[in-house]
Amino acid sequence: MQSVTGVSIADETAGPHGQSPLAGDGAGTGRLGDRLFGGAAIGAGAIVVGLVTLIGVFLLSQAIPSLMKNEANFLTSTEWSVGGEHPRFGILRLLWVTVLSSLMALAIAVPIGIAVALFITNYAPKWLSKPAASTVDLLAAVPSIIFGLWGLRVLGPHTDGIQNFLRDNLGWFPLFKETTVGSSTTIFLAGIVLAIMILPIITALSREVFAQTPPTHKEGALALGATKWEMIRTAVLPFGKPGVISAAMLGLGRALGETVAVMILISSLAQGTAFSFSLFDGGETFASKIALGAGEFDTPQKTGAYIAAGLVLFILTFIVNAIARIVIERRKAFTE
Amino acid sequence: MAKRIDVSDLDIFYGNFKAVEGVSMSIEPRAVTAFIGPSGCGKSTVLRTLNRMHEVIPGGRVEGKVLLDGQDLYAKDVDPVGVRRTVGMVFQRPNPFPTMTIRDNVAAGLKLNGVKNKARLDEVVEKSLKGANLWNEVKDRLDKPGAGLSGGQQQRLCIARAIAVEPQVLLMDEPCSALDPISTLAIEDLINDLKERYTIVIVTHNMQQAARVSDQTAFFNLKATGQPGKLVEIDSTSRIFNNPSEKATEDYISGRFG
Numbered sequence: 012m013q014s015v016t017g018v019s020i021a022d023e024t025a026g027p028h029g030q031s032p033l034a035g036d037g038a039g040t041g042r043l044g045d046r047l048f049g050g051a052a053i054g055a056g057a058i059v060v061g062l063v064t065l066i067g068v069f070l071l072s073q074a075i076p077s078l079m080k081n082e083a084n085f086l087t088s089t090e091w092s093v094g095g096e097h098p099r100f101g102i103l104r105l106l107w108v109t110v111l112s113s114l115m116a117l118a119i120a121v122p123i124g125i126a127v128a129l130f131i132t133n134y135a136p137k138w139l140s141k142p143a144a145s146t147v148d149l150l151a152a153v154p155s156i157i158f159g160l161w162g163l164r165v166l167g168p169h170t171d172g173i174q175n176f177l178r179d180n181l182g183w184f185p186l187f188k189e190t191t192v193g194s195s196t197t198i199f200l201a202g203i204v205l206a207i208m209i210l211p212i213i214t215a216l217s218r219e220v221f222a223q224t225p226p227t228h229k230e231g232a233l234a235l236g237a238t239k240w241e242m243i244r245t246a247v248l249p250f251g252k253p254g255v256i257s258a259a260m261l262g263l264g265r266a267l268g269e270t271v272a273v274m275i276l277i278s279s280l281a282q283g284t285a286f287s288f289s290l291f292d293g294g295e296t297f298a299s300k301i302a303l304g305a306g307e308f309d310t311p312q313k314t315g316a317y318i319a320a321g322l323v324l325f326i327l328t329f330i331v332n333a334i335a336r337i338v339i340e341r342r343k344a345f346t347e
Numbered sequence: 348m349a350k351r352i353d354v355s356d357l358d359i360f361y362g363n364f365k366a367v368e369g370v371s372m373s374i375e376p377r378a379v380t381a382f383i384g385p386s387g388c389g390k391s392t393v394l395r396t397l398n399r400m401h402e403v404i405p406g407g408r409v410e411g412k413v414l415l416d417g418q419d420l421y422a423k424d425v426d427p428v429g430v431r432r433t434v435g436m437v438f439q440r441p442n443p444f445p446t447m448t449i450r451d452n453v454a455a456g457l458k459l460n461g462v463k464n465k466a467r468l469d470e471v472v473e474k475s476l477k478g479a480n481l482w483n484e485v486k487d488r489l490d491k492p493g494a495g496l497s498g499g500q501q502q503r504l505c506i507a508r509a510i511a512v513e514p515q516v517l518l519m520d521e522p523c524s525a526l527d528p529i530s531t532l533a534i535e536d537l538i539n540d541l542k543e544r545y546t547i548v549i550v551t552h553n554m555q556q557a558a559r560v561s562d563q564t565a566f567f568n569l570k571a572t573g574q575p576g577k578l579v580e581i582d583s584t585s586r587i588f589n590n591p592s593e594k595a596t597e598d599y600i601s602g603r604f605g
Contacts, residue, residue: 137405225442227438227440227442228442228444228445229403230400230403230436230438230442231438231442231443231444231505231508232444232455233400233403233431234398234400234431234435234436234438234509235431235432235435235455235456235459235508235509235512236428236429236431236432236456236459236460236512237428237431237459238428241459245444245455245459246444249444249445249446249447250445250446252446
């Protein structure tokens, strides 16, 4: 099983075909201990697979009846009225806001996370690296509701300048188009806050893989006359790349699913507002829409509509993870 | 191209610990100098001071002088990065960059120096791999990962990588200790070829190897654990192995200790 860092112990000792030398061989002796432990391990693995399957089945079974009654196109509609005899709902706007805010968070958090991780592992003096690492980890302990409030009350007003600047100078570009939404409640601000929220996980995992760079690789680069930065570029970053990709995907997963902070931050749009690509628009993500709609779950039909939205989120995170896996696998021949 | 190295009164420290004391020696150009001695006597440490690689370990510093054709490597205005471009190094365990292809591994040093011209890179890659006696074995798979080669091939790849930047001196820290006898032989043949162009310093635990490949041999020793290591003597290899001036050298060579 691959660890979250993408660098498992099995990778370190892998044989020529990427197989752990002892994986699935005949090392089991048939004694009681072996059988008990083997059974427990298989059971644990089966539970995980079973859980994912059950969640998928649950989402599908709840969503399908509502989807059958839906009179709008579920994928391309921006409407959302789930009650009554003629429900019309679609996820286009939810999908756009979710993906946009998460990608923006990723675009900010990944470079900063890598930089912080490099600082902690390669630049900081010994006495500083431990406290710096724990401080970043502490960020992860701040509840998301606090991030939401802080973003709304403190950070939001400070981003006026940059938001206005982008709007005024790059307004011709669909992402920066002018809207009527106040700057403390835009997707743009949510993206920044989400970036801060996923920074700790990206930093922590990147730090972990960078710290594992074999000293012989670093020495190899230095002995060729590499400066510190060149050593990092030739030895540390390539070695850490799969781990950083995993970290980014975990961060993306968190950003896609973040609920409370986004719900507080982004202002909901009135029914029927025209769809826009702008970062300065309001709206809802899948998660915040479902949370906001929780009061409406009085009939299976309404609930089913929201669950259908949840199903899309589920599939989205699935795809994100699959892509990450593919990227990592492709580079596997180049890691020991 | 090859340059001589003069070491005078060199003390090496790690923090407050004095690892090596009072080393003075001359290393001849276009020849192989072997460092031998028991474990922990500081021979690898001395080797690493010749291209300032010991500074990579926190607290590593020296007192004394190391002159490369008269130029002090430890003068204030000397950049260690520049020193390492002039004095290449090959390590105990083969360490090709695992994420790079064979071609990129060899070209890594040149790319660090800012060479981008593809034709020039290809030319140097071929020349260096030929120089490391590896070309015939890898010419059809230059775009495969370097980590997929055998241990001996990886070590020769590392030698190719080191000579691709055309250093003046090549340092080898027990380059064969992780290799089988056949690969060892291949590396030793290579060392024999390379000494026509480079100054070579090799640390080895294998006395037969020192006798086979080197022109002069330096014997290092230490009085007791925790004491700094010292250079006992340096002389032509035949003298060290047949008629050393020091009793300690004779005892070590003849296997009476160490």
